[in-house]
Amino acid sequence: MYATSMSRNSEEPVFNQIEQVRTSLGLSRQQLADLVGVHYQTIGYLERGEYSPSLVLALRIAEQLKTPIEELFWLKEESK
Amino acid sequence: MNELLVVFVILATLAAAYFWIYPKFAGDDVKKMAWLDFALGFIPLGFSALMFWQSDPTFRLVFFDTNWFFFTIVAITVLELPLFFWYIKARGLGKAYREAWGFGGSDSREAAWSTTSIQAVEKQLNDTQWDGLRTRGAKVFLLTASNVLIVAGTTFLFLVGDNIWAALSLIYILLLLVFWFLLRQSVRLVADAPIEALDERLIRIRDRSFVVAYRWLAMLVTIFATALLAFSIYSDAQLESDGFSYNVPLTWPQIQAIFWLLFAYATMLPSMAMIRLELSKKGKK
Numbered sequence: 001m002y003a004t005s006m007s008r009n010s011e012e013p014v015f016n017q018i019e020q021v022r023t024s025l026g027l028s029r030q031q032l033a034d035l036v037g038v039h040y041q042t043i044g045y046l047e048r049g050e051y052s053p054s055l056v057l058a059l060r061i062a063e064q065l066k067t068p069i070e071e072l073f074w075l076k077e078e079s080k
Numbered sequence: 081m082n083e084l085l086v087v088f089v090i091l092a093t094l095a096a097a098y099f100w101i102y103p104k105f106a107g108d109d110v111k112k113m114a115w116l117d118f119a120l121g122f123i124p125l126g127f128s129a130l131m132f133w134q135s136d137p138t139f140r141l142v143f144f145d146t147n148w149f150f151f152t153i154v155a156i157t158v159l160e161l162p163l164f165f166w167y168i169k170a171r172g173l174g175k176a177y178r179e180a181w182g183f184g185g186s187d188s189r190e191a192a193w194s195t196t197s198i199q200a201v202e203k204q205l206n207d208t209q210w211d212g213l214r215t216r217g218a219k220v221f222l223l224t225a226s227n228v229l230i231v232a233g234t235t236f237l238f239l240v241g242d243n244i245w246a247a248l249s250l251i252y253i254l255l256l257l258v259f260w261f262l263l264r265q266s267v268r269l270v271a272d273a274p275i276e277a278l279d280e281r282l283i284r285i286r287d288r289s290f291v292v293a294y295r296w297l298a299m300l301v302t303i304f305a306t307a308l309l310a311f312s313i314y315s316d317a318q319l320e321s322d323g324f325s326y327n328v329p330l331t332w333p334q335i336q337a338i339f340w341l342l343f344a345y346a347t348m349l350p351s352m353a354m355i356r357l358e359l360s361k362k363g364k365k
Contacts, residue, residue: 037279038279038280038281039205039278039279039281039282041205042279042280042281042282045281051281053280054280056280057280
C-alpha cells in the first residue's frame with residue numbers, strides 16, 4: 001500500500017536534528033564531517049534537509065552523535 | 081640505412097636512460113624522471129638534426145615517407161613506450177605517475193579514466209577563490225555562453241573559406257579551452273572527479289550529471305547520424321548517383337568544425353549538465 005502510493009524516484013525529504021545534537025556536543029560541521037567521512041558541505045546539506053543520507057551514512061552519523069537513529073532522522077515533519 | 085642509424089642512436093640513449101640514468105638520478109621521483117626524459121630526447125633528435133638537417137633525406141616510416149624530424153620523434157615514442165611501461169610497472173610508479181600529471185590518484189580503473197586528480201578535487205572543494213563562478217548568474221552565463229560559442233564557432237568554421245578569416249579558428253579553440261576550464265571550476269571539478277575524491281552526495285550528483293550529459297550527447301550524435309543518412313538518401317535521388325558510393329566534400333575548417341564540436345561537447349557536457357541540474361534544483365526552491 002505504501003509502495004504503490006509513492007513514486008519510485010521521489011526524493012522524499014528526511015527530517016533530522018543533526019544540527020541540534022551536533023552543537024550540543026560542541027562539534028563543528030568539519031569535525032563531524034571528518035568523523036563520518038564526508039565533505040563538510042554535505043553536513044550542511046543534511047542539516048538543511050536538502051540531501052537524504054544513505055543508510056550507512058545515517059548510521060555513522062547516529063553513532064558519532066551517540067543518538068539512536070530513529071531519534072536523529074524521521075520522515076514526517078509533524079512526527080517530532 | 082639512415083633509419084637504422086637513427087634507431088641505433090635512440091636504442092643506445094634509451095638503454096643508458098632506463099638502465100643507468102633514471103635508476104641512479106631519478107629513482108622513484110617521477111617528475112625528475114620526466115624532466116630527464118625530456119632532456120634525453122634531445123640526444124637522438126640532435127643527432128638526427130646534425131646528420132640530416134642539410135641533406136634532408138627521405139625516411140621510410142613503415143608505410144609512409146617522412147623527414148628526419150618526424151621519423152625520430154615517432155621512433156623515440158614507439159621504442160620508448162614499452163620500456164617506459166616496463167619501468168613504471170617494475171618500480172610500482174603507476175600511481176605516483178598519474179598523481180604527478182593530474183590523471184587520478186588511485187589505482188582504480190575509474191581513476192585512470194578521470195581527467196583530474198584526487199588532490200585537485202579536494203583543493204577545489206575547499207576553494208573560495210573561484211566563488212564568483214559559482215553564483216547563479218555566473219552559472220547561467222557560463223552555460224549559455226559556452227553553448228553559444230560552440231554553435232557560433234561551428235557555424236563559422238563551416239562557412240569560412242580558404243582565406244585569412246580561417247585563422248580566427250585559433251581564437252575559437254582558445255575560447256573553448258577557456259570555457260572548459262571555467263565550467264570545471266564552476267562545479268569544483270566534481271563532474272570529472274574520480275570516485276575516491278567524492279563523498280556519497282557528490283557521487284550521486286556526479287552520476288546524475290553523467291546520465292543527463294549522455295542523453296544530450298546521444299541527441300547530438302543522433303542528429304549527426306540522421307543528417308548523414310538524409311544526405312545519402314538525398315544523394316541517391318540525384319541522376320549521377322550510383323546508389324552506393326557517396327562523396328562528402330569537406331574543407332579543412334569544416335573538418336575542424338566537426339572535430340571541435342564533438343570534442344567540446346564530449347569534454348564539457350558533464351560540467352554543463354551539472355550546472356543545469358544545480359540551476360533547476362535552485363529554481364524549484
